[in-house]
Amino acid sequence: MTDKIDKWLRSGPEAVLRKAGLRxxxxVLDLGCGQGRYAIPAARIVGDTGWVHAVDKDRQNLREVKRRAAKEGLRNIDTVHVHVARHSAIPIQPGTIDVILIYDVLHGFPEKAERDNLLRQVHRLLRPGGFLSCCLTHLREFGWTYKKTLAEIADAGFRLRRQFRPTLVHAGKLVRVRIFQFAKPG
Ligand SMILES: C[S@@+](CC[C@H](N)C(=O)[O-])C[C@H]1O[C@@H](n2cnc3c(N)ncnc32)[C@H](O)[C@@H]1O
Structure with a gap:
């Protein structure tokens, strides 16, 4: 199993992002980027003509993202330290982002007012025609359902375009998840 996990960690995140439509x-803005599992391969995919904002509330995670980016010689990524909460704003110019990733993060926003603020901000930051890629995890623990969560995202002004079901490493295990692709109508 560890071999399989190691193998996935080497090439899996990039494959997931390509399937999600990164070009x-x-x-790109990776909201709740952790230590950069997706932000680093995203920077590889978008290349010199693109950019990745890696956003997290945890400074230590952001230091690790910087370390990994430097190790790979990636110059197209910055880190943004912000604790997104009910009243906080992500300090990035509105309407400038093509793709926002929210992977394994939404459960960190158990209060509806916080989720609403988060989704309002995501909507504001995306350019018209941009998309939100959302990997929903831990729903059962919070008594949520896909239906309810997708409805909240739709209420924030997004349109569900498609979903795919990759296998990825979550909480140290290979699991099958659902990733939902939402458009911000142009
Ligand atoms: C489970 S990790 C997922 C990391 C990464 N997206 C991945 O899939 O590997 C959740 C991340 O979201 C960040 N996070 C949670 N709540 C947040 C908030 N309110 N504002 C900013 N970052 C937050 C945490 O610090 C953590 O790094």
């Missing part, structure tokens, strides 16, 4: 030249 060279995209401007």
């Amino acid at each position: 060279e030249g995209n401007r």
Whole structure:
């Protein structure tokens, strides 16, 4: 199993992001980036003509993202330290982002007012025609359902375009998850 996990960690995140539709030249925001499992391969995919903002509330995670980016010689990524809460704003210019990733993060927003603020901000930051890629995890623990969560995201002004079901490493295990792709109508 460890071999399989190691193998996935080497090439799996990049494959997931390509399936999600990331392309060279995209401007990406990874919200709740952790230590950069997706932000680093996203920077590889978008290349010199794109950019990745890696956003997290945990400074230690952001230091690790910087370390990994430096190790790979990636110059197209910055880290943004912000604790997104009911009243906080992500300090990035509205309407400038092509793709926002929210992977394994939404459960960190158990209060509806916080989720609403988060989704309002995501909507504001995306350019019209941009998309939100959302990997929903831990729903059962919080008594949520896909239906309820997808409805909340739709209420924030997004349109569900498609979903895919990759296998990825979550909480140290290979599991099958659902990733939902939402558009911000142009
Ligand atoms: C489970 S990790 C997921 C990391 C990464 N997205 C992945 O899938 O590997 C959740 C991350 O979201 C961050 N996070 C949780 N709540 C947050 C908030 N309110 N504002 C900013 N970051 C937050 C945590 O610090 C953590 O790094």
